[in-house]
Amino acid sequence: MTAAAVRVTGVTRVFAGAGREVVALEDVDLTVAPGEFVSLIGPSGCGKSTLLRLIADLDAPSAGTVEVFGRPAREARLSRDYGIAFQQAGLLPWRTVRANIELPLALAGVGRGARRERADHLLDLVGLADFAGQFPDQLSGGMQQRVAIARALADEPSLLLMDEPFGALDEMTREHLQTQLLRICAENRAAVVFVTHSIPEAVFLSDRVVVMSARPGRVREDIAVRLDRSAVAGAGLDSASDDLRADAGFFAHVARVRAALHGTPSLAVAGDTVAEDAVRGGAA
Amino acid sequence: MAAALGAVALLATVWELYKAAGPAQGWSLGQTRILPRTSDLAMPHTWDMLQRLVEPITGARDAAPLWRAVLDAGAVSLGIAAVGWAIGVGVGLLIAVAMQRLRVVERAVLPLVILSQTVPLIALAPLVRSWGSRLEIGSLEWAPWMSVAVIASYLAFFPVAVGALRGLQSPSAIQTELMHAYGAGWWTTLLHLRAPAAVPHVLPALRLAAANAVIGTVVAEVATGLPGGLGRMILELANFAGSDPAKPWAPIFGAVVLGLLAAGIVTALGAGLARFRRMEASA
Amino acid sequence: MSGPAAARGPGRSAVRSGLAATLPPVALLGFLLLGWHLAVTLGDVPAFVLPGPVDIAANLRELAGPVTGAALVTGRNAAVGLVVGAVLGIGLAVLSSALRPADRLAAPVVTALAVVPIVALAPVLYSMYGAASEQARVIVAGLAVFVPVYVNTLTGLRQVAPVHRDLMRALAASPVQVARTVTVPTALPFVFTGLRMASSLAVISAIVAEYFGGPRSGIGSFITTAAAGSDYAQAWAYVVGGIVVGLVFYAATAVAEHLTARRSIGASTLAGLSA
Numbered sequence: 001m002t003a004a005a006v007r008v009t010g011v012t013r014v015f016a017g018a019g020r021e022v023v024a025l026e027d028v029d030l031t032v033a034p035g036e037f038v039s040l041i042g043p044s045g046c047g048k049s050t051l052l053r054l055i056a057d058l059d060a061p062s063a064g065t066v067e068v069f070g071r072p073a074r075e076a077r078l079s080r081d082y083g084i085a086f087q088q089a090g091l092l093p094w095r096t097v098r099a100n101i102e103l104p105l106a107l108a109g110v111g112r113g114a115r116r117e118r119a120d121h122l123l124d125l126v127g128l129a130d131f132a133g134q135f136p137d138q139l140s141g142g143m144q145q146r147v148a149i150a151r152a153l154a155d156e157p158s159l160l161l162m163d164e165p166f167g168a169l170d171e172m173t174r175e176h177l178q179t180q181l182l183r184i185c186a187e188n189r190a191a192v193v194f195v196t197h198s199i200p201e202a203v204f205l206s207d208r209v210v211v212m213s214a215r216p217g218r219v220r221e222d223i224a225v226r227l228d229r230s231a232v233a234g235a236g237l238d239s240a241s242d243d244l245r246a247d248a249g250f251f252a253h254v255a256r257v258r259a260a261l262h263g264t265p266s267l268a269v270a271g272d273t274v275a276e277d278a279v280r281g282g283a284a
Numbered sequence: 285m286a287a288a289l290g291a292v293a294l295l296a297t298v299w300e301l302y303k304a305a306g307p308a309q310g311w312s313l314g315q316t317r318i319l320p321r322t323s324d325l326a327m328p329h330t331w332d333m334l335q336r337l338v339e340p341i342t343g344a345r346d347a348a349p350l351w352r353a354v355l356d357a358g359a360v361s362l363g364i365a366a367v368g369w370a371i372g373v374g375v376g377l378l379i380a381v382a383m384q385r386l387r388v389v390e391r392a393v394l395p396l397v398i399l400s401q402t403v404p405l406i407a408l409a410p411l412v413r414s415w416g417s418r419l420e421i422g423s424l425e426w427a428p429w430m431s432v433a434v435i436a437s438y439l440a441f442f443p444v445a446v447g448a449l450r451g452l453q454s455p456s457a458i459q460t461e462l463m464h465a466y467g468a469g470w471w472t473t474l475l476h477l478r479a480p481a482a483v484p485h486v487l488p489a490l491r492l493a494a495a496n497a498v499i500g501t502v503v504a505e506v507a508t509g510l511p512g513g514l515g516r517m518i519l520e521l522a523n524f525a526g527s528d529p530a531k532p533w534a535p536i537f538g539a540v541v542l543g544l545l546a547a548g549i550v551t552a553l554g555a556g557l558a559r560f561r562r563m564e565a566s567a
Numbered sequence: 568m569s570g571p572a573a574a575r576g577p578g579r580s581a582v583r584s585g586l587a588a589t590l591p592p593v594a595l596l597g598f599l600l601l602g603w604h605l606a607v608t609l610g611d612v613p614a615f616v617l618p619g620p621v622d623i624a625a626n627l628r629e630l631a632g633p634v635t636g637a638a639l640v641t642g643r644n645a646a647v648g649l650v651v652g653a654v655l656g657i658g659l660a661v662l663s664s665a666l667r668p669a670d671r672l673a674a675p676v677v678t679a680l681a682v683v684p685i686v687a688l689a690p691v692l693y694s695m696y697g698a699a700s701e702q703a704r705v706i707v708a709g710l711a712v713f714v715p716v717y718v719n720t721l722t723g724l725r726q727v728a729p730v731h732r733d734l735m736r737a738l739a740a741s742p743v744q745v746a747r748t749v750t751v752p753t754a755l756p757f758v759f760t761g762l763r764m765a766s767s768l769a770v771i772s773a774i775v776a777e778y779f780g781g782p783r784s785g786i787g788s789f790i791t792t793a794a795a796g797s798d799y800a801q802a803w804a805y806v807v808g809g810i811v812v813g814l815v816f817y818a819a820t821a822v823a824e825h826l827t828a829r830r831s832i833g834a835s836t837l838a839g840l841s842a
Binding site for chain 2: 056057058077078079080082084086088090092093094103104106107108135136137
Binding site for chain 3: 288318391392393399409410491492498499502507514518525529532535542
């Protein structure tokens with residue numbers, strides 16, 4: 001059996017606040033299979049970003065273990081097992097778009113030629129081939145975020161960690177990038193852990209939506225999303241994703257995640273049957 | 285450029301107008317003279333100052349023109365200031381990197397660095413004179429000009445240390461976490477992230493350091509009595525205020541040009557780093 | 568510097584954070600002084616290079632009267648220069664922010680003044696005002712003060728956020744109201760940053776101007792005299808006097824800033840000093 005992309009076991013994270021302790025995460029378990037797209041969603045303060053940071057080894061748990069591809073998170077980070085993108089693009093302003101994408105490769109000691117080749121491929125992938133020589137301040141916010149995603153993919157990671165990467169973008173850019181992300185993931189077959197506070201975004205992108213509750217941060221529900229995304233993932237056409245977003249199954253899943261977020265499980269069960277009916281109906 | 289010329293013309297006009305209209309003994313409030321005397325001895329005409337530059341420095345037959353002597357002295361001062369600047373920049377950068385590397389160093393050193401500039405330690409300059417030729421460090425015999433360079437470097441290091449520390453600490457949390465996520469160590473992060481990010485903060489600091497090095501050099505030349513440079517020349521020609529009032533102005537013009545030149549050279553050196561001054565547009 | 572901050576916060580944590588800020592530099596300073604003392608006594612450093620701190624302290628006790636007198640003269644020159652330079656700097660900055668031509672004329676002069684050794688003017692000022700006058704030193708200090716005060720004030724006046732300006736416009740506020748509610752509070756931290764830098768410059772300039780001639784009255788002139796007479800410990804005693812004057816000026820502006828700033832606006836010491 002191959003190791004899970006991410007295995008979080010009994011993780012608790014306590015922050016020492018001013019005078020009192022804040023429990024950001026309490027006894028959280030999470031497993032992400034290779035190639036699986038998992039979204040973390042919940043109200044602010046539910047610890048979804050903290051959980052992502054623990055997986056990335058940007059922070060250490062107070063209790064419990066975090067494994068990435070069968071080894072401790074720290075080892076995984078040092079061997080560059082994952083790529084990461086944040087809400088802000090965080091590009092280096094003095095590097096061109098191409099040099100920004102090449103940065104992780106340069107740090108890994110990849111030679112100039114191989115770096116160039118990989119960057120060319122990634123520039124095509126995110127549709128920025130014409131902007132390779134530009135500097136970040138010459139790009140729009142959406143384009144900067146695409147560069148950040150390309151950079152996260154530079155090392156060909158089998159795991160992609162994304163912390164609200166589209167959170168600062170307008171709705172139209174956001175939906176377009178979601179479509180592109182599905183296509184890119186289908187090409188790369190990487191597992192993704194995706195933090196968001198948008199229900200439609202989580203449903204549209206994910207194989208599983210993990211709904212979390214706040215104070216203390218816990219996993220409340222783990223919802224499997226079954227939608228046929230092949231049309232979107234194949235060509236990355238916005239029209240195909242518009243169809244998917246208008247699909248009854250899509251709405252049913254959105255309703256179910258929303259119910260889980262608001263803590264009404266009875267509705268969620270009803271939503272589940274509706275969703276499965278819709279999927280069956282769509283496939284027929 | 286036009287504005288600069290306009291400003292110079294304005295200053296000269298104010299000078300001449302006051303000289304023509306002001307009271308000969310100046311204007312005093314009680315015992316304190318608030319406005320200066322307007323005699324030709326106290327305030328020579330601006331054109332006399334300029335004309336004096338092209339006349340010979342002394343009455344001797346083969347004396348060189350005054351501007352030539354100012355130029356030679358300026359070159360000496362510029363050389364010393366450059367050495368002081370280089371030492372100051374090196375020390376300043378080292379301190380900044382050490383402060384960035386270790387929080388405890390920053391907490392201990394930074395207040396003292398700031399303190400070092402609030403106290404007039406340049407008052408030490410006359411004392412450093414006594415080091416001249418009496419001090420030997422290993423095989424190196426301490427030359428008087430080295431004292432001047434040390435004082436200049438003391439004034440130069442401060443803006444560099446503070447500016448570079450600010451620059452090294454300027455990367456956002458996202459950028460530093462990215463480097464952490466790539467498993468980059470402290471050195472790699474310094475090289476790829478902190479150092480380039482520091483450039484916009486360091487360039488103005490380098491320019492300020494150049495100006496400070498020039499000031500330190502001129503003052504230290506006066507305080508240590510080092511001959512050959514502009515500082516000493518300012519002091520020597522001040523003795524002619526009573527007999528040849530336009531003459532003392534020549535080395536002062538020289539000092540002004542020296543300051544502008546030093547700042548200009550550093551600015552020109554920084555022009556090659558223009559791309560590090562880009563800022564990321566907000567998304 | 569951390570005293571007021573520690574006193575303001577309630578409870579033990581404020582005291583502890585004050586201590587955490589003060590302890591490292593004080594410990595380092597003590598360590599340096601001890602090292603200095605040991606180096607001089609054990610390492611046989613000749614007095615012309617560096618007299619020991621104990622010698623200097625003894626001389627300072629002996630010369631307390633003359634050192635205080637000299638410090639008062641230099642302090643007065645620096646104080647008058649600071650006030651005059653600050654008033655001119657703030658006034659011209661207000662003018663420059665309001666009138667475009669004034670800004671265009673002043674910009675090159677200020678840029679030049681910032682990189683030029685202003686003290687070099689001292690000798691000709693002595694001849695303009697008379698060699699017995701302290702006025703040359705006041706003017707040198709005032710010019711040195713003018714630059715950072717003008718630059719920082721102008722920066723501060725231009726910091727007003729567009730959203731605040733729009734808000735004032737929408738509220739039909741009068742120019743005086745705009746100045747009182749938005750412009751002055753925004754610019755004030757910057758003005759004080761300039762003043763804090765200027766306070767040290769005023770003292771340094773007043774001392775250094777004494778090296779260039781004029782009456783034998785202040786710290787700088789006595790340092791020169793003592794050094795010329797090879798009385799190094801005495802010269803150092805005057806240096807300590809100058810250091811005290813510098814610290815008093817810095818502390819005075821820092822306290823004035825603290826009293827004026829009702830809320831900390833985040834213009835940290837560090838940000839100010841390299842601005």
